Amino acid sequence: MEVNCEGCAGCCLDWRPLVDAPADHERRGARPPLDDTYNLVPLTRSDVRAFVDAGYGDALTPRLWTPAAGDDSVTVDDTALAAIGDRPVFFVGLRKLPKPVAPFDGDARWLPACAFLDPESLQCRIHDSECYPEECEDYPGHNLALDAETECERVEDAFGGERLVDDGAPDDAGVLLGPQALGEKVFCYPDAGELDGVVERLRAGELTDADRARFVGVAAASAPGTAAVEPAKRETDEERAAAADSWVGRAAAEWEARAGATGARCEGDVGPSLAADVEEARGAPPTPGWDDV
Numbered sequence: 001m002e003v004n005c006e007g008c009a010g011c012c013l014d015w016r017p018l019v020d021a022p023a024d025h026e027r028r029g030a031r032p033p034l035d036d037t038y039n040l041v042p043l044t045r046s047d048v049r050a051f052v053d054a055g056y057g058d059a060l061t062p063r064l065w066t067p068a069a070g071d072d073s074v075t076v077d078d079t080a081l082a083a084i085g086d087r088p089v090f091f092v093g094l095r096k097l098p099k100p101v102a103p104f105d106g107d108a109r110w111l112p113a114c115a116f117l118d119p120e121s122l123q124c125r126i127h128d129s130e131c132y133p134e135e136c137e138d139y140p141g142h143n144l145a146l147d148a149e150t151e152c153e154r155v156e157d158a159f160g161g162e163r164l165v166d167d168g169a170p171d172d173a174g175v176l177l178g179p180q181a182l183g184e185k186v187f188c189y190p191d192a193g194e195l196d197g198v199v200e201r202l203r204a205g206e207l208t209d210a211d212r213a214r215f216v217g218v219a220a221a222s223a224p225g226t227a228a229v230e231p232a233k234r235e236t237d238e239e240r241a242a243a244a245d246s247w248v249g250r251a252a253a254e255w256e257a258r259a260g261a262t263g264a265r266c267e268g269d270v271g272p273s274l275a276a277d278v279e280e281a282r283g284a285p286p287t288p289g290w291d292d293v
Helices: 045-053 134-138 140-143 149-158 197-202 211-222 231-243 247-258 272-278
Strands: 062-064 073-075 079-085 087-094 096-101 110-116 164-166
Touching: 045 134, 045 211, 045 231, 062 197, 062 211, 073 087, 073 096, 087 211, 096 247, 096 272, 164 211, 164 247, 197 211, 211 231, 247 272
Parallel strands: none
Antiparallel strands: 062 087, 073 079, 079 087, 096 110
16 A cells, blocks of 8 residues: 655545545445534544643534434434434544645645644645544545545545555554444444534534543443443543643634635635744644655
């Protein structure tokens, strides 16, 4: 497996506004997500714990789904949620924030981008850190192992060029499916009644820090292969996530205040270099650039 990432970051941002007929692959199946986030990175339980330990609990966000026919389900805020028994199931992923980015040799535009993506270099700010997600490290290995289309190929189809240089699936692609994923990547929220109001805010894209922290705590306290949640661990990590004050959380408010309409061209002196003031001035680690990659 070999990929050409320079000038791309297609798997780290929502580039649907740049094309006339975007292929929304995450919403083709029987269980569409409630949110509209593109390419949400599903974190493992170990990933979630690592982010909380690193003080990045405010960079995480949940995903819930509409149930398929025959699924267990529970209704919250007049919305049916896919469930196991009476427990809503969810992922935890990385937040997408509006940033001025210029992928695919195009003009700078406001697009939802991963909280950790440097808008200027289009590189991940935590690529070499201990909390770099397993899914990101393996990508697109999981897709190749399952013979599924990759984001690299979607970008090639839309913008040309060669992004997926070698499509050989890695031998160690750690794909978690079915029961293997329970408690490791797919989590069960123990009390659906606690989500009154939360589901409505999720659908509106208005989750609060406290809302997101609820799911982080449950994921961090989950047990592999079961729906069990350890109460003390849950409470501790929910509190830690809610209290997080990382550069991601502090930059998020400014990005949202500055952002133009999704897909709009950046105007004036607004562009990817703005990240130095919005992110790096708040403590974001720099990226190496592409000369030595």
